[in-house]
Amino acid sequence: MPTQLPASEFATRLDAVRDRIADAEVDAGVWVSATSIEYLTGFAHIQTERPVVLAVTQDRIELTVPRLEVERVESNPRIDHVHHYRDYPGGNPIGVVVEMLDGLDVESIAADGEGAPGVMGYAGPSFADAWERADATDGKLTVETQAWIPKMRWAKSDAEVDLVRESARWANLAHRYLADYTEVGAHPATVSQRASMDGSRAMLDALGEEYVARTRGDGPVHAGYITDEQTALPHGHTANRRLEPGDVMITGATANVDGYFSELERTMFLGEPGEEQRHYFELATEAQQLAIDALGPGVEISYVDEVVAEYFEEQGVADLARHHVGHNIGLDGHEPPYIDLGWSEHCESEATDYDPDDATMESGMIWTIEPGLYTETAGYRHSDTVAVTEDGIDRLTTFPRSIEGNTIRIE
Template sequence: MTASPGPISREERAARAKAAFDHLDTPQDALVLFDDQFIFYYSGFAFFPTERPVALIITRDGERILFVPRLEREHAQQMGEAERVADYPEFPGHRHPLLQLTDLLGELGLSPASIGVDHDGYPPVMGYDGPELSEALPGAKVRRVSRALDHQMALKSPTEVELIRESARWGAHAHQLLQDYTRVGENETEVEARATKEATAAMIAALGETYRGQNRWMSGAVALYRGQIGVHSALPHAMTTGATFQHGDTLVTGAGAAVWGYLSELERTMFLGEASGEQQRFFGHMLKLQDIAFEALGPGRTCAQVDEAVRAYYEREGLWDHWRHHVGHSLGQRIHESPFLDIGDSRPLEPGMVLSVEPGLYVPGLGGFRHSDTILITASGMELLTDYPRDLDSLTLPA
């Protein structure tokens, strides 16, 4: 029996922090990061962002200092891997937390330094308001470096890929339960809850008591419709309505699982009862679009070239009225990461990148048609990390 993958090691996170400076276009004396996903990526501290600022300082020698509100101090000490945790009393407090952060940077000798940031100050979360870092620390040269850090995050390590594989495995299990429980007359919310609860219980039993999801977009093993049922499946980002399934419905699903901070994406188009001629026609076009994208993926190709290849099929088949979005996006910790399989993204694909591939067609009054699979760019091409059936027969539910 293959051992279940564990969390990212302390050594790998520490190495990431030191390597971050190698990805920068211009030399920086330190990094100050406010985005919770960057903070987790480099320090292992998973938390829910609120109006209280949290920051991670990374020095050139790789020292990591977490700056947190007092209520998070023990949490950061127990769950994070930073070499030091500094805290402030509360937001907004007698002295604003961003000013206390600049005091800390001064103690570290970074007041007149070159500092790379993801945001120039803490972003406006839950009513937060405060000065920009460049305003509070006028002696420093503050420069945004988030694009470079996004590139580092996009190149998944072997351990990260294994966690995403494990997510894909449990996402498929949740999806199979969703498919099994979907029948005419059943309720969307109840079916989603049943499939998700059972899949999560099975995953926890298999991965053991030490398992943690550590992902704020997903908890456990999840399978959902998100309101994409019947005519509402033509809305790419519909919201749950608690619909009752009916004969002839077009259904668009979503499934995945949180595994030590990492996730995958699996989506399928299904039908309740035999698909009509029009449903079959658009389903066939959708499969062809995804196949074209698969064929276009590989190291050295640009993200734009993949989207261009897919767009050519829309043009050739007269399908532009049913186009709504680009081919896909990177993913891993975040449900959406960069780069994007979009005509406007000229970045090259590189081995280690993990992306969704999900070109869709949306027909008002009939439904939406979208499969999404998670793929890995390899040295020789691409590898499917999700392997759920894609064909019409497998996705036609008994009515």
């Protein structure tokens, strides 16, 4: 039961970015994205108005953080030195970053942003502007932009796939709790809380000290659903109404395992579904199976969306589709690439750093497969997490997909 990435994963990632730093002929790589910083160092933080900036050279790794993060990062074995500033806006975050870079004898960087991102009210200078304003430095700082980490995350290592598989294992359990606790008269929020709590308790009890704490104030497992008319909206809300006979429910379950996530969704019925409900359920489920069957190494990513689009067109329901087939998943709920009709064209666009090879699937990519249909009264969508392997696929979520397995019987 893998619950944490081995140290060798970070060593491999750092070697890879140092090769890119050398190829780019710059002194350092710099990152402001919280996900990229976590990917390279294992230090996870919440991105707020307080910038966190990572600098990697060929022989050093240094990090600038707000004062409140110092104790959390000092024990990280991959960070050679931690710089900090007084809380924003009283402190000078980018000024401290300039000092960090100057101390590393850096004059050129490849960064994932021109400066810290403007989130939650942060507004500060770019790295280059702050460098020019600093009295302690000479010359100008050359800043190139790069997007190395998002691309590196497309294909997962075996260790990453194992973490997503572990996430799926607990998502499956929590989804079973969700189905078991669903009944006429229950409130969706209460059922979700109970299933999430029991799923989290089971996971934490089973894993014990092996589980790495990654949440604050809640558990690592979540399961819930949207109901009835809200299901007609792909991103509907949990309605403030109790469950009634005949309700359609679109569920969602996941678990956090060392920052990695899976995705499990089902269309469920409270009581025996009607003829129309069965019709759309079967169409959506068949579309999902067609998409899963189309996956594999070397497959054009856009092709999978085309298969579903053609099927929906043949069945006369193309106007009820609202989104593409799926997306990559890992440290984020949504990651590129996207199983979309336009992905191949996107890779050929001059507006991206992609190339034609990026239009095809490769071993290690992990997909959510979730084509859906949405009528005026209800939505129909399953989502499964599926990994591409060297010779095929590996479906990680395993909750039943049949209409019988997703019907809640009313006594």
